Amino acid sequence: MRVMAVTLLFHIRDKGVVKKLVYDNAGRKVSEEKFNDIKNVVLENTNARLPTGLYSNITLYVIDGNVDATRNNAILVVKKSK
Structure with a gap:
């Protein structure tokens, strides 16, 4: 069974913050990263x-x-994972 992930990127432009959230196919949060400036x-x-x-x-x-x-x-450069 292949697990399909979905990544959400929230770019809060006025604060210069990007939040990266990754969810699995069951809707569980797998990881979270935050980038400033x-x-x-x-x-x-x-x-x-x-x-x-x-x-x-917010985008x-x-x-x-x-x-x-x-x-x-x-x-912030976002590329497909290998």
Whole structure:
């Protein structure tokens, strides 16, 4: 049985914070990461529905599967996990 993960990225633009939450197919939270001082989010080679929500100063990205997030100065680069 293959476990399908869903990744949620919340970019709170006015505070420069990105929260990455990963959930399994049963809806359980698998992991959580927080990145501070982020100006932009770049998505590379991901199955993303972008942006899913844009509410005031918060952008929500819903990405199928797990992703790796790497900080490059004030840019968060998000790539598909290998």
